[in-house]
Amino acid sequence: MHRFRYRGDALFVEEVEAARLAERYGTPLYVYSAGTIVDHYDRLVSSLRELHPLVCYAVKANSNLSVLRLLASRGCGFDLVSGGELYRVLRAGGDPALCTFAGVAKTSQEITEALEAGIYSFIVESREELAAIERVAARLGKRAPVALRVNPDVGAQTHAKVKTGIAESKFGIAAEEIEELYRQLALFPNLFLRGIQIHIGSQIRDVEPFEEAVRRVIPLVEIARDRFGAEFFDIGGGLGIAYEEALQxxxxxxxxxxxxxxxxxxxxxxxxxxxxxxxxxxxxxxGRLLVGNAGILLTRVLYRKDRPQKKFVIVDAGMNDLIRPALYGSFHQIVPVARRAGESIEGDVVGPVCESGDCFASSRRLPWVEPGDLLAIFSAGAYGFSMASQYNSRPRPAEVLVEGTDHRLIRRRESYEDLVRGEQIGEDDRATDPERGAEG
Known part of the structure; x- marks a missing residue:
């Protein structure tokens, strides 16, 4: 459930009109509902309370510092996949002792940073990675906590690009290799086995694949517990959200x-x-479960382009702002911020990026819209801004957090200066400063 509702013909985010937010902060604009994020977190914890779970939010879904701080204030841990994510969590006040660090290609620098921060456990994806962590831990004079990620070879009904639990994926260690690794753990004196982990994919809508994966791995978990004193079983994430009827x-x-x-x-x-x-x-x-339906992307209609073959609604948001439809062919529900009378139309909702793939909806039945109208693209709280880019030299949008009647800017809109920050063409970088000009 979430806290986006029509009141009359106006869309509200908690107690604030979405149109007011667009007028105040401009468009394109990411808007998040704090109450929705907290509610989703609390519901998950409550459903698993008999297991006394440690919930580690997948930072990759939405890494804004205010979102991280909101979850940290509830006692949430964090699932990390980079040194940058660890940096963000620490800046947001997260507890490193409640953090797991996954990913198939951890660098020595990232391993060092995680050990020095005191993370709960590395999630290890290969024997080669065990050796890399051993080397860093030995150099630092530490014993590194590790958990072996088992690939249970369980498929799930989800997009091929987010299936992670099948044998052909790059993730995890095949179940038949785990017992051999158990025998080799004595070769790594600076490591200790803290747990076992699985993760079979993302946006999974039925329970059966999760249940099958857990059943397959339990014998290996029991060995880790009894032989090595492992203390946790990480069952991953992947629960899906509503995209097709997100508002409903x-x-x-x-x-x-x-x-x-x-x-x-x-x-x-x-x-x-x-x-x-x-x-x-x-x-x-x-990840997605907590924040996906807690966010929308507000965008303004720039033009209506009506051709005999097809109609287009052209908006100011592009695939650089929200790439999921272009990357995955994903569906996002799109609704008007202010409902108006008029016949519905069927057409494509497209953005300004110079790619035919810059399309948020194809042959979609939409309420009547005119230039200047605002649209809300739902289910944009996860893998929205976190995957945004400056493609076509388009500054990334602002982000706003709404809590009841309050709202605040949690990331300012990028400027043209932000597009070239860090770039140089000459020794003194004069040409990047429009005030000085090429000749200074």
Whole structure:
């Protein structure tokens, strides 16, 4: 559920009109609901409370410092995949002792930074990585906590680019190799096995793949617990959200009609009987689940372009602002910020980027819109701004956080100066300063 609602014909974010936010901060504009993020986190923790879970939010989904601080204030841990994400979490006041560090290509510098910060555990993806962590830990005179990521070879009904638990993916260690690694752990005196981890993919809408993966890996978890004193089982993340009817999913009744969906409650109900007997700390790594439907992208209609073959609604947001539709062919619900009378139209919602793929919706039935109208692109809280770029030399948009009747800027809109910051053409970088000119 979320806190985006129409009141009359006006879209509200919590207690604030979306149109007011667009007028105050401009467009394109990312808008997040703090109440939705907190509610999603609390619901997940409550559903798993018998397991005393450690929730490690996947920072890659949305790494804004204010979002991280909001979750840290609830006692949330963090799932990291880079040294930059660790830096962000520390800046936001997150506890490194509640952080896991995953990823297949950790550098020596990142391993050093994580060890010095005192993270909870590395999530190790290969024997070669064990050796790399061993070398850094030995140099620092530390014992590094590690968890082996098992690839359970479980497929899930999701996009091919976000399947991570199948044998053909780059992630994890094949189950048949884990026992050999157990025998080799004695060769790494500066490491200790703290846990076992799995993660089978993202945007998964049914419980069965999670249950199958947990069942397959439990025997290996029991060996890690009994032989090495491992203390946690990290079951990853991946629970999906509503994209097709994102606005409607704010209504509790909508979820009741989706009996097959893997909600946190149904997920917990199926997995608790498997996990409770292990007597281990259970770690979960939600990302999209917490923030996906807590964010929208506001964009203004610039033009209507009506051709005999097709109609186009041209907006000021582009694929550089929200790349998911271009990258994955993903669906995002698009609604007017102010509903108006008029016939609906069928057309493409497209942006200004010079790519035919710069399209948010294709042959979509939309309410009547005119130039100057505002649209809200839903389900933009996860993998929206975090994947944004400056492609076509377009400054990245601003971000705003709404809490009840309050709203505040949590990232300013980039300027043209931001586009060239850090670049140089000459020794004194004169040509990047329009005030000085090429000749100074």
């Amino acid at each position: 999913s704010g209504d509790p009744g909508w979820w009741e009609s989706k009996a097959q969906w893997a909600t946190p409650a149904r997920y917990a109900q199926r997995l608790r009987p498997l996990l409770e007997p292990l007597k281990l700390r259970i770690v979960v790594e939600p």
